[in-house]
Amino acid sequence: MLVLDHVGKVYPNGVNALEGITARVMPGEIVAIIGGSGCGKSTLLRAVCGLDRATSGSIALDGEAITAPHEKIGMVFQEPRLLPWLTVEANVGFGLDRDTAAARGDKVRRALARVGLVDKATAWPRELSGGQAQRAAIARALVPRPEVLLLDEPFSALDAFTRVDLQDHLLALWEEARPTLLLVTHDVEEAVVLADRVVVLRPRPGRLFDEIRVELPRPRDRASPHFELVKHAVMSALDRSLDRVRQPADGWLTAGEGI
């Protein structure tokens, strides 16, 4: 279980990015974090993956404090960040340097098969399309079998079709080992398609504002009325978090729960 206890972050220049974030994420749960720009959602993710340290509060995975990158926590960035001097298969196997060459080759081959990049195994990253590169990046993060996978707006740079494609793909990959997914996004539909829970942050400083449970069975039909209803609830919470009230809020808040 991932536990955030009053996590706060004040940057050296005095900007208060996060304040009092307390949350528990159960194993295998998918949580989407959404919020307006400057709400600290990326800051939060960077603290959880150990790249940056929170300035107050604590983060713990299975009781172990996270202060630096941890082997049980994987990360997918907004850009693929493949190493341009390594082939696709070497990139996917990058985190497996503790395995023997044979074991690594085996794991990489299976991972490439799962993300549909077998024929690109020996290609250079530059030869991949944006969607292929991001799939390789997801494979790279999943190959060491992390307990928690963090995704920082992983599909935001992709076109709409590829994005929907990769969202479904991510869910299929998640089904295999059921890691905890913590996903930062600014796309309401993406949050509702993927997550068990959508957490809305409020900006300046970043605080928890609201939480919407998405209790729709998977695979989720993006066109169903129930889906629309939950989407609406998230959007209205987002609006309220930005003080842009345009809906009677109360009716929507629990809309997802009754379904």
Add this chain to the structure above:
Amino acid sequence: MSLQPSACQTSVASGADAPPAATRAPRRWSIVTTPWLGLVLPLGVALLWELAVAVGLSSGRLVPPPSRIIVTLAELARSGELARHIGATLYRVGFGFLLGTVAGTLLGAVAGYWSLARRILDPTLQALRAIPSIAWVPLFILWLGIFEPSKIALIAVGVFFPIYLGVMGAILAVDRKIVEVGRIFRLSGVAMIRRILLPAVLPAYVVSLRAGLGLGWMFVVAAEFMGASEGLGYLLIDGQQLGKPAQIVAAIIVFALLGKATDWLVERLTAPLLRWQDSFSTTGTG
């Protein structure tokens, strides 16, 4: 000859309008023909000069015709002189290049990787860089004597700066985002250098090696002007003092060939390390 549609087809059919077909030719044609086109001017001038001297328009004493240069080269080669001079020059460039590269790489790496070292080292080195390297010559001669050490030191100084700057700049320019990938996978300091920093720095390093080598060839001439008894630079001075312009031009041509050859060698030797880079130009056009 032309694959151009409409506009050129008429000219091809008429068979006479060569200029429009040439200027509007598809790209791959111009790529094929351009290097040969570039030879037309120098070869044409050489040929004209040869003819001018042959028919007696000029004695060719100060500006020797190509045939005389070739004869000079052949004589130097037959007597074994040429090999001796080339050997001496290559030895100096090689040794100086090696020293300059080692020093430039080490200090550049330290200054790039460690900001405290950069703040201590860099201002001094930048100040030294502002000194024209030839200005060191009298001091080097006083310190190291007139023979090889002072020459090699001068070449090493010339090679040092582009490599130092190249390595330091390349390390500073390594993408923080790629470094974070290494951190996420919990690479140790050594592994981070080996698996992230070194490959990331390599393309810029090769460029700085080639720039350094070019300066090495430049400074070997200066070094050999200061009292050498052999070397291609000596051939230049000797040709000037004894009034043998053909020998000067011959030495210049050998310099050009050697400079190009060693540059090509560095390029070939490093090409396998940079395969991931040029894959872009060969296959990434789509």
